[in-house]
Amino acid sequence: MNKIIDYTPDIISRNIKKVRNGLIEIKRYSDSGIRYLVWSWFYIVLFYWIWNLIDPKQGLYYILEWTWNAKNVEAHLINLLSDPNNPGYLKGGGVLNDLYVTMRQEKIEAWLWLSVPLWLFLLTGFPKWRPLRIDTERRLVYFWLWGQFYITRYPKNGYPLNVLHPRMHRPSLRWETHGALVLRIPHESKAGKWTEVDLGIHWPACENQ
Secondary structure, three states, X not given: OOOOOXXXXXXXXXXXXXXXXXXXXXXXXXXXXXXXXXXXXXXXXXXXXXXXXXXXXXXXHHHXXXXXXXXXXXXXXXXXXXXXXXXXXXOXXXXXXXXXXXXXXXXXXXXXXXXXXXXXXXXXXXXOOOOEEEEOOOOEEEEEEOOEEEEEEOOOOOOHHHHHOOEEEOOOOOOHHHOEXXXXXEEOOOOOOEEEEEEOOOOOOOOOO
16 A cells, blocks of 8 residues: 655645646546556566566576577577588477577567567657646536547536546555545537546656656
């Protein structure tokens, strides 16, 4: 269970952006959560890959060795598997050319395995989800989701959240105070269609997040 961290004004200000007078943006809770998950897996995979790169006893070492020591690995396999009494063939009766095909596949797979941390790192920089915007001058609440526009207007007099049907989302692995505020917003033109948008500050790993 994560330790409770006080949400300071500085942490909150990094998640709520003033676009102009009367218009603010609030970051999506899910967006921060996905990045938190990806960063966690990135560090886990990076540690495991480095461990396998420097320790020949690890199972992944042999696979990754094809990326930096391919010539020596090829020579070792050819010398080990070739039939000295029958050039061009293997000891098991196969053709040497088949071994070359297998080794080319091993090289490709090795580079794919080695690129896993890179792909995870790129995912951390994936374009952020559209934030929710609140226009206090026109009393509008709106945002984009998968090419669809959702918007609603709250009354001039009264409690604005009443039209947004707010509820709290409690994460299963975090404290309730680290949950999200979920609002329901109708589609711009399709009657009866609405979606829920989760807002809030995903549990920060440190005060500077």
